[in-house]
Amino acid sequence: MILRWFSQFFSAPHTPMALTREQIASIAALARLELSAQEIPVYQQSLSRILEFVGALDACDTADVVPMAHPLPGLSQRLRPDVITEEDRRDLYQANAPLTAAGLYLVPKVIE
Amino acid sequence: MADFHSSTLTQLAADLRARRFSSVELTRALLARIERHQGALNAFISVTADAALAAARGADRELAAGSGGALTGVPIAHKDLFCTAGVRTSCGSRMLDNFVSPYDATVVARLKRAGAIMVGKTNMDEFAMGSSNETSYYGPVRNPWNPALVPGGSSGGSAAAVAARLVPGATATDTGGSIRQPAALCGITGLKPTYGRVSRFGMVAFASSLDQGGVLTVSAADAALMLREMAGFDAADSTSVDTPVPDYVAALAAPLAGLKIGLLKEFFDQGLDRDNEQRVREALRVFEGLGASLREVSLPHLPLSVPVYYVVAPAECSANLARYDGVRFGHRCDSPRDLNDMYRRSRGEGFGAEVKRRIMTGTYVLSAGYYDAYYLKAQRVRALINADFIRAFQSVDVLMGPTTPTPAFAIGAKTADPITMYLNDIYTIGANLAGLPAVSVPCGFVQDLPVGLQIVGPHFSEARVLNAAHAFQRVTDWHSRVPRGYA
Numbered sequence: 372m373i374l375r376w377f378s379q380f381f382s383a384p385h386t387p388m389a390l391t392r393e394q395i396a397s398i399a400a401l402a403r404l405e406l407s408a409q410e411i412p413v414y415q416q417s418l419s420r421i422l423e424f425v426g427a428l429d430a431c432d433t434a435d436v437v438p439m440a441h442p443l444p445g446l447s448q449r450l451r452p453d454v455i456t457e458e459d460r461r462d463l464y465q466a467n468a469p470l471t472a473a474g475l476y477l478v479p480k481v482i483e
Numbered sequence: 484m485a486d487f488h489s490s491t492l493t494q495l496a497a498d499l500r501a502r503r504f505s506s507v508e509l510t511r512a513l514l515a516r517i518e519r520h521q522g523a524l525n526a527f528i529s530v531t532a533d534a535a536l537a538a539a540r541g542a543d544r545e546l547a548a549g550s551g552g553a554l555t556g557v558p559i560a561h562k563d564l565f566c567t568a569g570v571r572t573s574c575g576s577r578m579l580d581n582f583v584s585p586y587d588a589t590v591v592a593r594l595k596r597a598g599a600i601m602v603g604k605t606n607m608d609e610f611a612m613g614s615s616n617e618t619s620y621y622g623p624v625r626n627p628w629n630p631a632l633v634p635g636g637s638s639g640g641s642a643a644a645v646a647a648r649l650v651p652g653a654t655a656t657d658t659g660g661s662i663r664q665p666a667a668l669c670g671i672t673g674l675k676p677t678y679g680r681v682s683r684f685g686m687v688a689f690a691s692s693l694d695q696g697g698v699l700t701v702s703a704a705d706a707a708l709m710l711r712e713m714a715g716f717d718a719a720d721s722t723s724v725d726t727p728v729p730d731y732v733a734a735l736a737a738p739l740a741g742l743k744i745g746l747l748k749e750f751f752d753q754g755l756d757r758d759n760e761q762r763v764r765e766a767l768r769v770f771e772g773l774g775a776s777l778r779e780v781s782l783p784h785l786p787l788s789v790p791v792y793y794v795v796a797p798a799e800c801s802a803n804l805a806r807y808d809g810v811r812f813g814h815r816c817d818s819p820r821d822l823n824d825m826y827r828r829s830r831g832e833g834f835g836a837e838v839k840r841r842i843m844t845g846t847y848v849l850s851a852g853y854y855d856a857y858y859l860k861a862q863r864v865r866a867l868i869n870a871d872f873i874r875a876f877q878s879v880d881v882l883m884g885p886t887t888p889t890p891a892f893a894i895g896a897k898t899a900d901p902i903t904m905y906l907n908d909i910y911t912i913g914a915n916l917a918g919l920p921a922v923s924v925p926c927g928f929v930q931d932l933p934v935g936l937q938i939v940g941p942h943f944s945e946a947r948v949l950n951a952a953h954a955f956q957r958v959t960d961w962h963s964r965v966p967r968g969y970a
Contacts, residue, residue, distance in 0.1 A: 395843070402801060402846040403808075403823070404839055405831030413836075414843060417901050421844055424902050425790040425857065431864050438862035439869060442678040442692055442918030443942060449721050463585045469815035476810050479819050 389419045487512045489970070492557060492651035492705040499546055499556040506546065506556030510539040510600055513558050517602065517649045520969070523630060526644040528563045528621050529571050530603040538600045545598070553712055555598025560653040562641050563604035564611060565591050565696070566685035574687045575607040575619040575637075578813045578833030588685025589717045590654055590696050597712035605653055606640030609835045610804065611661055611689045613637050614907045615897065618837040623894055626669060627966040628932055632891040635665030641699045642669040647969040652700040652709050656686060658693045659792050660886075660911025663923035666699055667886035667935025670925045672952065672962055673699045674706040677943050678918030679724035681710075682717035690799035691722070693792075693915040702962050703924060703952035707731035710945060726943060734946035739954040740774030745879030748781040750910050756889040759934045762927030763885045766936045766955065770883075773954055780879060782871035787864050788912040793905055794848050794861035795916075800838075801845025807833060840901065869917040876941045881951055885910055886923040886935035910937060920945045924952045925961035933961070 390398075395415050399406045406414065441447055461474060470477040487509050490498065499506055514532050521527055535558065542556035561567060564574045566584035573579045587595065595601070608618040616624040616639025624639040626632040627647040634643040638655035642665030645653055655662045657675035666673025674697045681696040688694060698709040711732055716725040746767065751760060767777055809815035809829030816832055819825030834842070848857035875882060887910060897904040914921040919939050926936035936955075940948040956962050 398843045398847050398850070400827075401850065402842050403805075403826040403830055404834070404842065405827040406839075407831075410836075410839075414840060417840055418844060418847065420900070420902055421793060421840075422847070424905075425794050425848075425861070427790045428787060428794070428857075428860050428864050431784070431787060431867070433860065433863035433867065436863040436866050438859050439866040440862070442869075442916070443724065444869065444873070446679075446724070449723075451718065451721075460585065464811070467582055467585070467812035469809060469812075478810055479821050479825055481822050 390415055390422070488516060488648035489965070490651065491701050493702070493708055495651055496554055496557050496708070502546060506539040506542040506600065507536060509556065510535050510558050510602065513650060514602060520647055520649060524625050524627060524643050524647060525622050526606055526624055526640040526647070526649060527560070527603045528573055528575070528606050528640070531570055531601060535600050535602045542598055542600060552597035553708065554594065557599050558602045558650055559594065559599045560603050560605045560641060560644050560650045561591060561601055562607055562638050562653065562655050564607060564656060564687040565654055566687070567591055567601065567604065570604065572604070572687070573620070574611070575609040575621060576833065576835065576838070577620045578807050580620065580814070582812055584685070586685060589682035589719060590713050591685065593713050594654070594709070599712075602650060605638070605644055608637035608639065609838050610687065610800070611637040611656055611658055612800070612837050612841055614660065614664060614904055615892075615894070616640065616665075617894060617898055618835055620835060625894070626891050627969055628670065628891065631893055632932070633668070633894050635668035635891065637661040638665050638699060642666055642671060642673070645669070645671050645699045645701060646966060648965060652698060652705055654696060655699045656694060656696050657915065658690050659796060659915050660908040662697045662699060663886050663911050663921060663935065663937060664908060666923040667933065668891040670933030670961070670964060670966070671699055671701055672703050672706050672922065672924050673697070674710060674922045674945070674949065675914065675920065676710060676714065676945055677920045679722050680714050680920070680943065680945065682715075682720045682723050684717055684719040688803040690796040691803060692799060693796060695915075702956055703922065703949050704732070704735055704956070706922070707735055707949045707953070729946050731946050731949055734950050735953040737950050738774070739770070739951060742770070742775040742881065742951060743879045744770055744775050744777050745780035745875055745882045746777055747785070747882050747884035748779050749785045750884035754888050754909065755885055756929065758929040759885055759887070759889060762929060762934045763936055766926035767883060769955060769958060770951070773958065778879065780875045780882065782868070782875055782913070784864065784867040784871050785913050788868060788916055789905055789909055791861045791864050791868065791916060792908070792912045793844070794857050795865065797841040797845035798849050798858050799845070801842045801849065804834075804838070804842055865916050868913060872913070872917045872919060880940070881944075881948060882939040884937055886937040890929050890932035890934050914939050918942060920948050922948050922952050924955060925964070926959070927961055933964070
């Protein structure tokens, strides 16, 4: 019912936007996410549906509208003086690391 | 005393100070309730019984000495995305199942400084992405009013714990309705403060231009007390706003007469359940009886909130969650072949289906060639929605409407189609996009299920919004109703 209610606001026809398997694979590669063969069609369907849904924004006239960059109008990100405020707590932080040695984070070999 | 749990947070704090009972007695009683109901509700991910009792003993010493803060000895729970030193902070995800935070979030530290005692960490949708608490790695939370139904999300564990009177108050966060929607569905009070009012330092990030910490409590008076202790400038959070924190508790008693209430026209359309609408309209008549005046206001761009949100939030989520790389903390896959394989499999295994969906949506809308069409377009429409709100607040003091389109729905009912789930947040997302404070208060029942009234105010008007909610709760008792089996 809500969906029907919602659709009344959008009279402009949206182009149905079906993503291909290849596009899903490429998005997943960009996002560094391993997907199983079974997951790909699921995301193909749901991402296509989400893009179609957000396509409703196309019907809204936004000429000359400045994109909102901060939720509080007139405020922007605060800067702070460039001074050291943190103490060295490497051991504490590295207690959460999957693999460390001699204070270093270990990862698979990067350079042959 | 067997009926600790029927007291409000404000009452418990006063009784502890008057030494009517000890914090150890109170904490022990609530820990026993948590244990008894955990199987049925699954509201907690971690229970910190030993640390809570140790803190309660310390609180009793302070109370005996006549020292301590506004919340000394009062047990509360934290949503499991607030970092808690030495205690697992899972965010409802396999990714952080093994993560023990090295520090306290500012909110946690401030409530601790006020004397509150943490009894545990509450269940939630994974990384706060969900409206039903079904995306948690630790399983769904059940609604205390009916275990076949969802409690709402993403702060479903905090809401269920307060509704079942396992704790008198809990922290929560709201990115698109994650405090107000579960408050409505569980029959309690939920406050999302203005963006920047409460520090986000140590709050695991989801969508940084929308996330804001707040509270779930039985009453607006309790929310005022908790917020007063939590809010305020924090140099550690670059989005924290340096503006004084009023005494929200003292502001509760101000008279309501003359309050100009705007009825959000767009929220009373046919998407709203008829019975739900009736309860909201009855509540509005209560406000009229208190001397407030009602007028309809239209925010023409508000119906676009959901599509704007489902561009902006996934975009910010994909950037924020890029930090989970299996290198410094969090899940790492077994025997990675190379660095890329480690990233991909650690993230593929560590994140659940909804989180992956949002990361991919966000990656897509930010990718080359689509950024202008989706992300920038959404931020432009967001500016129009924000302008609608600013215009409305030129003629009214607060806006009111329903919190949700329907009461709680069945577990599994909306998991098949993400859009159906997303539309559940249609009335709450606007306040996040515009950074406004908003509260949901219980305003009646539909088929034995609670429904919520939402009150939205201008930036930094928490005192006004809580004052209106409190005035309503002084003449109604919907917020005092307790689900059967938990009284």
